[in-house]
Amino acid sequence: MQSVHDEPNDDPHDEADEPPMVLVHRLRAITVELDALAGTFARRNGLHPTDLRALICLLDAARADTPATPGLLATRLGLNSAGTTALVDRLERLGHVRRDRDTADRRRVLLSVTPAAVDLGQSFFGPLIAAMLAHAETFDPAELAVVRRFLDGTLALVTE
Template sequence: MEELDRARLLRTLATLVRDVGWSSERVGHSFASSQGLHPTDFRALTAIYAADLAGSPLTVRELAAQLDLTPAAITYAVDRLTEAGHVWRERGTRDRRTVVLRFGEHGHRVARDFFTPLGHLHADALADFSDADLDACARVLGVVNAALERFDRELREAEEPNR
């Protein structure tokens, strides 16, 4: 592939990744709005869900660090999510003094109701791609995500002395 074509393709991929991020953020805001939540609450809910799904539930302090918010701001968000039935607090299994955040059944139900149509749209949109195409796409998105995470980590490390 010619260098100019490769550069154009890389720019196109970068634009598409950006557009996916923006579209995802808009959908997240719509979900938050439909549930009477703040956008920060949705970010917290997403992080709690991902950690719970991975079998590593977050503490309030870990959630605050992950979202780069103060513990007080996260406490307010968690209180709102708890009151709405989206999450619940539980004693940690390794250290009973800690409290971890778990994704509640109400959270699962409303997320499933809201996001299932999007899942169907994704499945329909990807139906004509071969497994090899989807595997290549997954690899590309994996390395792009890793690059984004590395960039974010480096930015945070550079900011550390200023905090």
């Protein structure tokens, strides 16, 4: 895929003079490229971009051992009740999400991503993830700690 960032920098101001700004530009470039990649995945699989965000949200909740409810999904995605219901209905119809009653509280519905949806995502994003992990292994633990501190701090700023 052609990157929108393959062109030479025509900015007469040398970014090397402002290292923190270089990081901002790199994050923006990564965001644009990942968004384009996610859009390609969504289009190829008949998904809306919000569908993909919902699946990621549910996978993150599972990884954090957080109960994934429609309410959690609504809050994280900024959706109202009707929009959340339509989203979950669509993902369930496509076979990407399963609804189950909470065994501890039968009034509560828990959402989970199906193994088929995980496999679908892995088939598309798996090679990129593997390459990113291999790249991360070229850093020593101290370097990784700095990268993580920067990314965690940036994420906190963006989510505020």
